[in-house]
Structures are given as C-alpha cells and as structure tokens.
Amino acid sequence: MDFYQTDLSQLHADLKNKKISATELTKETFDHIKENEEQVKAFITLNEDAAMKKAAEIDQQGINDDQLTAGIPLAVKDNILTKGLKTTAASKMLENFNPVYDATVVEKLNNNGFINVGKTNLDEFAMGSSTENSAFFTTHNPWDLTRVPGGSSGGSAAAVAAGDVLGALGTDTGGSIRMPASFNGIVGMKPTYGRVSRWGIIAFGSSFDQVGWLTRTVKDNALLTQMISGSDEHDMTSSTKEVPNWAAQLNDDTNVKGLRIAVPKEYFEGINDDVQAVIKSALDHLESLGAIVDEVSLPHTKYGVPAYYILASSEASSNLQRYDGIRYGFRAKDVKNIEDVYVRSRTEGFGEEVKRRIMLGTFSLSAGFYDAYFNKAAKVRRLIAQDFDDVFKDHDVILGATGASTAFKIGAEIDDPQTMYMNDVLTVPVNMAGLPAMSVPAGFSSKNGMPVGLQIIGKPFDEQTIYNTAYVFEQTTDVHKKAPKLGGQN
C-alpha cells in the first residue's frame, strides 16, 4: 500500500465495504514500510505483531460509521506513551522503557480502532530540528536522502512523506510538527495550546508542548485532529471548549473571499530567496482568489528565539530532573553511592543537546541569573503574545514561511547549536503565545527542488480558519500531488 493513492475517508469506505480487509491493508503497509526503511529510517520500533493481531480483530468485529480510523495504519512519535510498547524519546535514558499506560491521544485512537504500526524517530526528548540528536540514528528526507527530515518529529514526517502511513502523530514545542512538515512537503498542524491533552506525552516544555498530526492532506488532518482533541481530567491545561467538526466545513464552497490575511514583514527577514519566492507566489495566489493581503509588523519576532530557548530550556531542566536512574530508565554501572547514581546515570544517559538544554535552563533559573534571564524572557513572551493579539484585532490569519530554508544537508549544522536554534525563528513565537498554526505545502525551491511550507497562524481555538485557508490553497494548486521518488531524482 502506497498511501499517496488514497485518503482517510476513501480508505474508511473501502474497509467498511470490504473492498480491502484491515489485515490486507496492514500487511501491505508493513511491506511498504520495510521497503522504505533501509533508506529512510523513520521508525525506532515497528509494532508488526500487535498491529496484525489488531487488524484481524477489526476484520472480525466490523467497522462502524464513526470508527473513522478503525483498521487504518497510523504511526506515533516515540515520545508519546504506548502501553506495553517501548517508548524511548530517542534517548539512551529510556532505551528499554515500557509505559504502563497509554497517552490520552493514543487511548482515544485505540478506542476508535486505529492500527499503530510503530514509533517514529525524533531528536532526543524532542530537542532539535533534524533528528540528528536521536540517540539511535538519523532519519533521511524521502525527497533527498542526503538531507534531514527536520525535527523533532522528523520520523513522523518522513513516514508520511514516504507514503508509509496516511498520518503520524507528532509533538510541537517550538515548531517540531510544522518544520518537518515543511521540509517533507506535507501538512502539519499544531493545535491551540490546551486543545489536545498532553497526558502521556514525555514532557519537554510543559507550557509549550502540544500534540498534533502530520498528514498528506488538509482534510485528513482536520479529521484526525478532531479525534484527539478535547478536555481531559488528567491534563488540567486541556481546554473544556467544544471541539468543532472542522472537516465538515471543507468542501467545494470553502473559499478565501474577503479573508483578511496579515503578512508580517519580519517573517521575510533572513529568509532564503528560494523560500521567499515560493511564499510570495502562494500569497499572490490567495489574493487572486479574493483574500485581502496586508503587510503588518510583529515587532518582537527577533526576540522569539532567545526568549524561547531560555523558557523552554528552563522547563526542560525541571521536567528532566525525574531521570535519576532510580525508578526507571538508564542506571550507570559500577556506582558507589546514590549521588553517583544520579550524576553518572544522567551524564551517560543523556545526549549532548539534551545536556546543553538542561545546562541552559539550570543556568537561567539559578540564583543571581533568574531575573536577568528567566524572568526577562517571560516578560518578552508576553510582548510576543501581545503582538499577535494586536494583529488579530483586524486580521483572520497570519501567513509566512514555516522555515527560513528548505531541508538542509545531514551534518551541515549539527556542530553549531546557535545556527540550529535560528531555524526556529518563524515557529517559536506561535508556541510562546499558545496559538494554533499549520504548515501546508506551498511549492518547491527553484534552487534544489525541495518542498517549501507555508505557515498559517490562527487565533486561539480558531483552527477552522486555518483549515479553510489551507484547504483552499491545497485544492486550487497541484503542490500536494507531487510525491517524492525514493532514491531517484525529484
């Protein structure tokens, strides 16, 4: 099965009408994955036996109308807990960790009958922009195997782009869904903070983390995001707002006539020419369809990266204190006393980038530096959120590029953390403010043929306008129809 030929609604209908069985579909999916894996390396763990068993069960039980994902193979990022299925966060620290419960998002999907094909690769503890920080291996971009898939949800993005699955769960703390979506020419949605429960997500920056989907089509994304959204008694930051049926509004009548699009001038500063060209032509296209495009200013944009790296690293340093080698996770050998267990287990169990973030966070929170760094950054965070509020007073969506560049070469930036962090300049402000935002394929670079993503940022809990805008763009262009040819020239 190559999922470039179909979508979620079509597969659901085919399964219901027994045009294909869940068992056949799952078998074909694994055949396809195994064919690709040697080159792409998107998965840390394949869940084949359990998936085949589940598929047989679905075939026996039959599928109800509301079981949209029943019998449909999907993938899960490996920082999302799956009961009894190894969940590593791509860290040596959790190399043999077997969760004792499912994340709420996984539980919801299980109840709906989805087939979990496996756990996808990421940067260790979701810290990174390339999957090169995975403790195990680097995932390759299906469009050009010498390039990174982006990060941190790079395994999920590559699995979708390679046609392994229709959708894969990701998490987004500072761009970790949108950036890999952009690099792989697929759709990636970070819902509003609080829209989706974070229960069972391995915590990184708790006031930023959000779960979402990487998919090929906008409609599939809307359908799948609806399925995982809603309040959860286990996550007190999850919102009690009603979850709309976003996909119901995506049809031939959907349009962008009169849509007030804001384009921040700061989102074109320091952006590569090839990316700028694609974004400008995407904006022209939406304007030709009746949208009103205005240039605006988000004056604090350039402070987003430093403020984010202070705050997210501070939260990370606190969240990662739990990895002490005592109750679960890696414990160093030949330790003399309990202090040794802590220090040696953490020193040997964490990779370099994770240590760097822990150090930055600990430093920013430490006595004498708290006011100058943590507190200052938290104030800047409010100013960034206010910039968005001001623009949204008279605009419906904010548009710009997702990444300043297309996917870079493996190895190109790994030794230069500061350059790597600057990749997030267009994505982190959204997490600071807790807004929903999507990356949708906008076109291809004239320089290297790699995909370019258009970022669509919405008001809090207004995922609908984002989906509408993305849907219209997708349906009126051919960008999404192009698929990578693995190992060949694109």
Add this chain to the structure above:
Amino acid sequence: MASKITEQQVEHVAELAKLEFKDEELTKFTTQLGSIIDMFEDLTNVDTDGVEPMTSASDRENVMREDKAVKSSKEETDALLNNAPDTDDGYIKVPAIIDESEDGE
C-alpha cells in the same frame, strides 16, 4: 566577544543539574553556552518595564479534583517495577546513601 560564562560557572551549573563534564567537554560546553548566552543578551534591548511575566498559555484557571488515593493492581505494580533498574521483593534497590569507602570528598 568575551564569553559571559566561565568554566567555573559551568561546573557549578553542572553540579546543580547533576551532570559531569570531562575537561575537554567542559571547555567546549563553556564556549557553546557562552555564545548562546550572548544571544540571550539581545533581550536586554527590549523595554519590559511594567510587563507582567507570562508563564502559561492555558485558558484555564485553577482546576481542582478530589484528593483520593487509588489502589493499583498487582499487574500495574509489577509493570512499574519491571521498568526499575534493580528490584528486590517488590522494592526498588539503590546503592547506599553514604559510601563507606568515601574519603570525605
């Protein structure tokens, strides 16, 4: 540009974070952290007088629940203990708090 952080400070922060760096790592980390902290210094250009710090983007205020203990099944306890590096008879085993061979360091 002179780094804002010294090797001594990095060592101190590492101690707080329960991490350890070998000499050459310490030098590398000090340089890298220094240049990132230089980038943090950009924030001093922002006027934040009278701005309230923002630490959450949640739309919810306080959420209360009943404080009630829930008993776990033996299966759950076993599954938890299976993740522990070292166990003995239902307990998690750790080395002695004070190492008897310790030399006072």
